[in-house]
Amino acid sequence: MPIKPSEKEDEYFAKLEIQRRLQAQAQKTGALAEEEKKRLKELHYLCCPKCGTKLEEAVLEAVTVDICPGCHGVWLDEGELEKLKAGGKGFFGSLREVFE
Structure with a gap:
């Protein structure tokens, strides 16, 4: 007869899976934010903050x-x-x- 895992064991592995997914999402979000920051800097680098003309x-x-x-x-x-x-x-x- 197979042994059933306890509820605490299920809960433990569910928490680990949630933490793993949250960390993966945070890394993905951080990488996207860095890419967006770099893109905006290239787009607006040395442009006038008032009228947008190249300085x-x-x-x-x-x-x-x-x-x-x-x-x-x-x-x-x-x-x-x-x-x-x-x-x-x-x-x-x-x-x-x-x-x-």
Whole structure:
């Protein structure tokens, strides 16, 4: 006569199966999120946040800033404003040179 597994054994294996499926789903979701993040970065890299035009780089006092030819917005990366402020002409003097 075959031996029946106890209810606790069935419950244990059911929990293991649920955990395995949840982990597999989490890995799949994480991989998809990374792919989507990479795709969006490639799509929007160096585009103006205001109008969407491709940004052009310009050098102001040895600092490379991003300028939008569409709306004439100027975009600075982290630390660039401090470098421009520390320069001799000041931020607005350097910025004036770009548009002249």
